[in-house]
Amino acid sequence: MxxxxxxxxxxxxxxxxxxxxxxxxxxxxxxxxxxxxxxxxxxxxxxxxxxxxxxxxxxxxxxxxxxxDAVLPMCAPTFWQTHGNDAFNLADIHESQFIHTNWGPHYVSHPTWADWFSQIGSSRRVDPSQGRRVGLSSLAVSSARLGLGIALGQKTVALGDLEAGRLISLSSVSVPLGHxxxxxxxxxxxxxxxxxxxxxxxxxxxxx
CATH class of the missing domain: 3.40.190.10 (Periplasmic binding protein-like II)
Known part of the structure; x- marks a missing residue:
């Protein structure tokens, strides 16, 4: 065993x-x-x-x-066809469409949407209270796959969905986890x- x-x-x-x-x-x-x-x-x-x-x-x-691991923006292809843009510009997406992961007190070093926007040189701040919040990083990935919004998903967790085309990456820019x-x-x-x-x-x- x-x-x-x-x-x-x-x-x-x-x-x-x-x-x-x-x-x-x-x-x-x-x-x-x-x-x-x-x-x-x-x-x-x-x-x-x-x-x-x-x-x-x-x-x-x-x-x-x-x-x-690292996180990067991802969503279902059909979601982007409906809500996205040709330039793949997340700055133009309404804040209600973002999925936020509540990592919990033991994972405070995990990155947020504010960290990702800062990484690309943007000052945009997405308000979690106006979006979709979930309590697990795997649930964020599953929610994105189901078309509920754009997740800042873990690459390792989402790998199977990305390879199968059930999710698409919206940027090559990723933010590494703290540990x-x-x-x-x-x-x-x-x-x-x-x-x-x-x-x-x-x-x-x-x-x-």
């Missing part, structure tokens, strides 16, 4: 596709995916691998940086082949 603990926003759109690839290497593996916020007690809950935002949560465990996502592994389990393979599948730099 492989027990993996993961934050809510990464579980469905990022971790699940990686587990599908893991089955190619271990077709009969049993796993238990636990979706929860930090902090958790890996020893008490018998967790083999924890994925967290930031490298500072569990200093006694082996830490493997997985990826440093990387990391895997935390009890040292006594770090040499297990299933754990090593999963870490390779999750990592931007396999083989660490």
């Amino acid at each position: 492989l027990v993996v603990s993961v934050p809510f926003s990464l579980a469905e759109l990022w971790l699940a596709p990686k587990l599908a690839k893991l089955l190619e290497f271990f077709p009969h593996i049993a796993f238990d995916i636990r979706v929860e916020d930090d902090p958790i007690d890996l020893a008490r809950q018998n967790i083999d691998l924890r994925i967290s935002y930031g490298e500072y949560h569990y200093p006694a465990l082996k830490v493997v940086p997985l990826m440093h 990387p996502y990391c895997a935390f592994i009890p040292r006594s389990k770090s040499e297990r082949e299933d754990i090593k393979q999963l870490v390779d599948l999750l990592s931007d730099s396999p083989g660490l």
